[in-house]
Amino acid sequence: MFAFKDYFKILSKLVSFDTQSSDILAFDNNNKELIEYAAEFLEDLGFKVELTLLPNGKYNLAANLNGKSGGMMLSSHTDTVPCDAKFWQSDPFELIQKGENLYGLGACDMKGFAALSLLLAKNIAENGSKKPLHISLTADEETSMIGARHFTNRSDVFPDLIIIGEPSSLHCISAHKGYMARKAVFKGKSCHSSDPRHGINAIKLAFLFVNELNLFEQELKTYSDERFLVSYPTINIGAIHGGDSINRVCAEAELLFDVRPTPLFDAKKIDRRLSEITEKINERFVNAVSIEIPYPDIDVFDNKNKQILSIFEELLGEKAIGVNYCTEASLLKNLGSTVVFGPGNIANAHQIDEHIEICEIERCYYLLEKIYGKLYSVK
Secondary structure: OOOHHHHHHHHHHHOOOOOEEOOOOHOOOOHHHHHHHHHHHHOOOOOOEEEEEEEOOEEEEEEEOOOEEEEEEEEEOEEEOOOOOOHHHOOOOOOOEOOEEEEEEOOOOOOOHHHHHHHHHHHHHHHOOOOEEEEEOOOOOOOOOOOHHHHHHOOOOOOEEEEEOOOOOOOOOEEEEEEEEEEEEOOOEEEEEOOOHHOOHHHHHHHHHHHHHHHHHHHHHHOOOOOOOOOOOOEEEEEEOOOOOOOOOOOOOEEEEEEEEEEOOOOHHHHHHHHHHHHHHHOOOOOOOEEEEOOOOOOOOOOOOOOOHHHHHHHHOOOOOOOOOOOOHHHHHOEEEEEEOOOHHHHHHOOOOOOHHHHHHHHHHHHHHHHHHHHHHHO
């Protein structure tokens, strides 16, 4: 039975912990207090709980009831994006109910699901179920995904189903694009701008590269996968830097871009084409262009487990969908059949006055109960 007061109490506690994560150290906070709260909560219910200290000083939590093999895992990340409290109508670290919505930093993405996981764990444990249930809490999904990257190396946890509770408006997501971050570095030759013949302009090299990327982008549009709203792999040029004086030929520039691969045109194919583009320019200008990888790639996620997906299709009355963004499913899929499924609208994530609808939370709770029961009927 969904008890709103109990849920509100748990989510209030989770929201009160400042777990903002950022690549900028001044805005990066630890999740230790939240993890310790969840660990005590679950241990009191009889779960076996393991805390893992990560290289960056943050923590993962892995808890299980009735064994490590089989069953359902509910997985949440504990961090939020940074926020500026002065733009909020209320304290972002205090859960507030306004009408049919709950407001607070992380309420939608994704402490709302984490609280739901703890509430369901409580009710299942108190009802004496013998079926396995796993709870996973990870660190830094919003930045490096170090928590999920570390968790996926485990070899002792094998759930039948992993539900990552990112806000999906209660649609079952069985596929999403991958993510590739790249930095192109251009090496030219500086000289006085009055006679540019003696130099090689790195910014112009960058424009040659951009022209090739534009042609590649047109090619990618022919690889359509209709499960995704944007059906083809995309390229985005996010930043370009170069030059230090208006009267000097620029000697060095860099361009930051990302690519979102799909199952039809994956990361290996994309890297091959980027290498061809680089080689083409370097044939004209020796060693002028190189490509660096600032962050590890995130794989395409594509779950084709018909038995698992049929559970969601039966309960929801619709087929699973694909989305353009990426999640920890790309990593946790190595542990078991994985879907992304949770309450909340992704449009409310990373926003001022972040909120989640109470009716979606309650509906999600009962759907999770049914999924937990149905999981064993497909064996």
